[in-house]
Amino acid sequence: MVQRFIRGIIVPALAIAVWEAASRTGILKLEFLSRPSDILAAGIDGLRDGSILLATAQTFEAAALGLAIAVVAGVLAGTILGLSRPIERTVGPTIEALRPIPAVAFIPLTLLLFGFGLPMEGTVVAYACVWPILIATVAAVRGIEPRLLEVAQALELSFAERMRKIILPAALGRINVGVRVAVGFALVVAVTVEIVVNPRGLGYSLIVAQQSLRIDLMYAQLLWLSILGYTVNALLRTVRTSEPDLQAGRAA
Amino acid sequence: MSVQKVGLTFGTSRGRPILNDVNFDVLEGEFLCIVGPSGCGKTTLLRLLAGLLQPTSGAIVFQGHRVSGPSRSRAIVFQDYPNALLPWRTVAGNVALSLEACGIARAQRGAAVDALLAKMGLQNAADQFPSQLSGGMQQRVQIARCLAQQPKIMLMDEPFGALDAITRQSLQDELLAIASERRMTVVFITHDLEEAIYLGDRVIVLGANPGHIVELVDVGLPRPRNQLTTREDFKFLSLRHRLFGMLQGH
Numbered sequence A: 001m002v003q004r005f006i007r008g009i010i011v012p013a014l015a016i017a018v019w020e021a022a023s024r025t026g027i028l029k030l031e032f033l034s035r036p037s038d039i040l041a042a043g044i045d046g047l048r049d050g051s052i053l054l055a056t057a058q059t060f061e062a063a064a065l066g067l068a069i070a071v072v073a074g075v076l077a078g079t080i081l082g083l084s085r086p087i088e089r090t091v092g093p094t095i096e097a098l099r100p101i102p103a104v105a106f107i108p109l110t111l112l113l114f115g116f117g118l119p120m121e122g123t124v125v126a127y128a129c130v131w132p133i134l135i136a137t138v139a140a141v142r143g144i145e146p147r148l149l150e151v152a153q154a155l156e157l158s159f160a161e162r163m164r165k166i167i168l169p170a171a172l173g174r175i176n177v178g179v180r181v182a183v184g185f186a187l188v189v190a191v192t193v194e195i196v197v198n199p200r201g202l203g204y205s206l207i208v209a210q211q212s213l214r215i216d217l218m219y220a221q222l223l224w225l226s227i228l229g230y231t232v233n234a235l236l237r238t239v240r241t242s243e244p245d246l247q248a249g250r251a252a
Numbered sequence B: 001m002s003v004q005k006v007g008l009t010f011g012t013s014r015g016r017p018i019l020n021d022v023n024f025d026v027l028e029g030e031f032l033c034i035v036g037p038s039g040c041g042k043t044t045l046l047r048l049l050a051g052l053l054q055p056t057s058g059a060i061v062f063q064g065h066r067v068s069g070p071s072r073s074r075a076i077v078f079q080d081y082p083n084a085l086l087p088w089r090t091v092a093g094n095v096a097l098s099l100e101a102c103g104i105a106r107a108q109r110g111a112a113v114d115a116l117l118a119k120m121g122l123q124n125a126a127d128q129f130p131s132q133l134s135g136g137m138q139q140r141v142q143i144a145r146c147l148a149q150q151p152k153i154m155l156m157d158e159p160f161g162a163l164d165a166i167t168r169q170s171l172q173d174e175l176l177a178i179a180s181e182r183r184m185t186v187v188f189i190t191h192d193l194e195e196a197i198y199l200g201d202r203v204i205v206l207g208a209n210p211g212h213i214v215e216l217v218d219v220g221l222p223r224p225r226n227q228l229t230t231r232e233d234f235k236f237l238s239l240r241h242r243l244f245g246m247l248q249g250h
Helices: A004-025 A035-050 A049-083 A085-098 A103-114 A118-142 A146-154 A158-195 A202-211 A213-241 A243-248 B042-050 B092-100 B106-119 B135-148 B163-184 B192-197 B235-249
Strands: B001-011 B017-025 B031-035 B057-062 B074-077 B153-157 B185-190 B202-207 B210-218
Touching: A004 A035, A035 A213, A049 A085, A049 A118, A049 A158, A049 A202, A049 A213, A049 B074, A103 A118, A103 A158, A146 A158, A146 B074, A146 B135, A158 A213, A158 B092, A202 A213, B001 B042, B001 B135, B017 B042, B017 B210, B031 B042, B031 B192, B042 B074, B042 B153, B042 B185, B074 B135, B092 B106, B092 B135, B106 B135, B135 B163, B163 B192, B185 B192, B192 B235, B202 B235, B210 B235
Parallel strands: B031 B185, B031 B202, B074 B153, B153 B185
Antiparallel strands: B001 B017, B001 B057, B202 B210
């Protein structure tokens, strides 16, 4: 573990060292390439005065809101589509037509609808995230062992009981796969919306830093985004490894 | 339960019938075995009795009502027990599912589950997941779950077909003990003629293409039955002889 960490850190450490040395000796004189030491200082300042943390909270807020909407809508719609072939045949083509529209293409529309702020950003994130969840849920529900549905029938479970006790637990494992994909989308789309229009969050801080020629701060925020992305991915990986027992009690 | 001139044809009218003019009654408290070659519609017949399928002609009447769908009063023991158990629930949780469906309060469920698990020899497996159990144990869980719903009739679809001989024999005897203790009505599908004679009060022999009743015989062997003496009984052997001929003939 430690050894792998050290191995993984060699390349970035070397690059930073060369970069720092080159900019100090004057070999590197690019205007838009700040020094690693300055970037680090800017980052620490930004963390200390709370501006980066505030922006992070705003970005995560929008990502989480959009993701929550997408999970509820995707699982609900996906379950209905997965259970009913006729509905799936009716609604399916519409879904296939809507799905390829890039979520960020909805920025102008959502801006008109909601103005700047959290709701418009959350909506765009939700649009991006709902599809992988929807598709995973349809497949998951359709893949449920038919015998289990017959057991539910034989026990005369109500629709609500059937959902809660049979369908959702049986589909949970595969739905999780869709949610994990969506989590990755959520952060990317939130930052994109902030860069393009929305005056909040990390994406907007990046733009502000760039436009006020605080190149060091811009790099610091990029670095911070990379740390956040890495952390989120690492968290998702732990969910993945603990999934088999969650999915089916198939541990051991 | 009364099965009246039941026929079933899948697909259009041009399709071949699966079952044709099947007529019999299930008597209260009896152990009725249905035996037949593979593909004769045994499982289909059981699904009709359960209400999971509807006949295309004739009717099935249970306690004065026409069967139009599944009911908790008719428990189904499926052949493929690994698929019929909820893999995310423990053994106790699987049995509790029936009690939940019956609307039994949480406070009373624990004791009821414990009693059923003890009855089926599962008391030490309560907290295990189905995938951790042997096939015989998994089928015990399914039977316990069906007993939990206190059915008027148990419909069993080749429940022991996939088990090894030793496990099968002990489950046969346990099933007979429970059935006589609870005076349960059982319809038991099997492809094993000896199993049918050993367990049943009456045996229906089905023929194939389309599925139809070849013969309905009274077994008339004394109870309690015994794996050794019953199977060596002259009556058992002659019945086996007679029915074997019928199964071959069709």
